[in-house]
Amino acid sequence: MENVRVRFAPSPTGALHIGGVRTALFNYLFARKNRGTFILRIEDTDQNRFVDGAESYIKEALNWCGLIPDESSEIGGDYGPYKQSERKEIYQQHVQHLLDSDHAYYAFDTPEELDEMREKLKETKATNQQYNSVTRMSMKNSLTLSVEEVEEHIKSRQPYVIRMKIPLKEEVRIHDIIRGWIVVHSSTLDDKVLMKSDGFPTYHLANIVDDHLMKITHVIRGEEWLPSVPSHVLLYRFLGWEDTMPKFAHLPLILKPDGNGKLSKRAADKAGFPIFPLNWKDPQTNDLSQGFKEEGYLPEALINFLSLLGWNPGTEQEIFSLKELEDAFSLEQVNKAGTKFDIDKIRWFNEQYIRSLDSGLLANQLIANLEKIGHVCEKESAVAIVELLKDRITFPSDLTDLSLIFFEEPIFFDEKVVRKKLTAETNNALSLFAKVMSEKDALSAEEIRKLFSITLNDAGINPGSVMQMLRVCLSGGSSGPDLMGVMQILTPKKSSERILHSLDQVKHLIKD
């Protein structure tokens, strides 16, 4: 394949959301797979929607995900600037070319006049209410006004836009790598605004000009762009660039969990999961949105999950590192249907990745978290606790809650278990075991297991029958980590004390 160049082109109108991350990921993977170049371009042509901090947020988020661009405004590159607000003269130049070749025209209609036109068309039950090849002849533009009038308008600083002159009758064929051929009639297209009255280009113009100038070979983006591709193809043609036009691939959208509509922040809030990679504080409302990172998701899990949203490897492999994805990815394996966001699946991925995380690392986090609530924990026992708990948690922070049994005496005891399991015999057996344990110093879990078994067997009691009660004595609850491991970390002496103390608390419930 030719020298592949792709771009991720977000606009800094807020935090980058999960759908954007997926688009960035697929661009990145496609670039890596084909030994191409991944470019980050900031599309900040809308001055009204500009949000402070959004651009740096986007960069930080991509960084956290490991999707590092090869070219960007920060990193540089041979095709800059990579920010559209810094490319205004370039667009001006090209729109002039379109004006000169009669593919674009000035339009002086005010927003009120446009509304009026649409209202009128609605009343006449026109099939659509567009500014297009038929309606433009009754509007105020350089097609209907004389050359002198146009000059006069411009000279007197009347606001105007530059619109694209869509041909009346033409079939526009577009090819999409994921969807195949699509045919659209130009009569259904409107005369898109190319240049706004503030002198900034619209997305349509800027994106074509930049993709051409930056030698983009493949445009990979969300399906919401599919309807505007015909206009884009026409633009390439009018600018004389159709031969080198990039190939298109429109990704299926990520939908709300219930499947009705594009995934939105609102929907994510409602369903109780994050939508932004990192925490985001909206500078306008001051609302803080919790990010995937801060919720405890690992970037590897997020990326792995996202990679399988609309793409599949064609094999049954599910766990992929970014590196593996770079080798396995292909646009041909991207499917067409929209994808509902399933929070259970990403939780599962997180669990998988947490298990492969270094215990020392998790232990450090655990120590810090415990310190916040006033518990001191040595590194060595923190590592032991992590080892014991690692495969039972979804988020690293779950460790803190689960490890509380090592630092706090149980206060509540699972009554169901106590009522069912606590007999005089159980009581005696556990007391006996506690006594034996009180005489020991450090023991491994395996040694404790043996000791437990021998002690109970010698007393003629089935060890299995007292297990649940032992758990309640040690932790208060009826489920939790391996008991022998718990006692090892607790130390035999402490375990012994705790068993006796707990028995004392519940002994009034002994049944005969």
Place this chain on the structure above:
RNA sequence: UCCCGCAUGGUCUAGUGGUUAGGAUUUCUGGUUUUCACCCAGGCGGCCCGGGUUCGAUUCCCGGUGCGGGAACCA
């Protein structure tokens, strides 16, 4: 309303003109674990509907329905 797209268990998906339609997740059950979890095994559950082509259609074609996207001086 118009334009465009899409349709395999609840969810993510593989796949085929003839298959017991495969995997993952979720959930349930059993096994293992003298405890809990992991793990292992199993169960429930699916080709949107109608027509056509065909010996045979989930697969190809047409229509319908449903769902999604778009219809800005937003991207």
